[in-house]
Amino acid sequence: THASYSAGQGRAGVPASALAAAMSTKVQKIMTQPIxxxxxxxxxxxxxxxxxxxxxxxxxxxRIVGFDEYMNLVLDDATELSIKKKSRKELGRILLKGDxxxxxxxxxxx
Numbered sequence: 001t002h003a004s005y006s007a008g009q010g011r012a013g014v015p016a017s018a019l020a021a022a023m024s025t026k027v028q029k030i031m032t033q034p035i036x037x038x039x040x041x042x043x044x045x046x047x048x049x050x051x052x053x054x055x056x057x058x059x060x061x062x063r064i065v066g067f068d069e070y071m072n073l074v075l076d077d078a079t080e081l082s083i084k085k086k087s088r089k090e091l092g093r094i095l096l097k098g099d100x101x102x103x104x105x106x107x108x109x110x
Contacts, residue, residue, distance in 0.1 A: 038067050041106070049081075050096065051103040057083050060096060061107055071098030 041048050042064045050060045050073075062075030078091040 034071075035069075038064065038071070038073075038104070041104075042067065047077075047107040048075075048104055049107045050101055053100050053102045055100075059083065060091075060094075062091075062094070065093075068098075071101055072096065073098070073101075 040046070045063055047061060047063055050062075052058050052060065059081045060075065060078055061081060062078035064073055065076045066074035073096045074093065075091075075096060076093050078094045078096075080089040080091055081087075082089075
């Protein structure tokens with residue numbers, strides 16, 4: 001047998017708008033805003049690795065101690081990693097402009 005749906009009706013005769021509303025509230029519960037993830041990194045003092053825009057050889061690691069709406073970051077105990085040279089340079093506390101950031105993730109464990 002074929003299930004028949006009338007216009008504007010979803011499964012089991014539930015109006016499509018009700019289905020969409022239920023789905024959107026579910027999506028809102030699981031969606032994480034970028035600013036919330038950065039804030040979580042800050043709160044948990046998570047060490048993060050940042051991939052730089054247009055400089056694929058260098059990455060920055062550090063702990064976020066501050067950020068703003070432009071994704072400018074203040075990092076503590078920052079380290080510059082050179083991928084090709086496999087070298088590390090200690091930077092201390094830095095301000096990293098948000099337009100340099102391509103990717104941010106918790107530091108991979110070694």
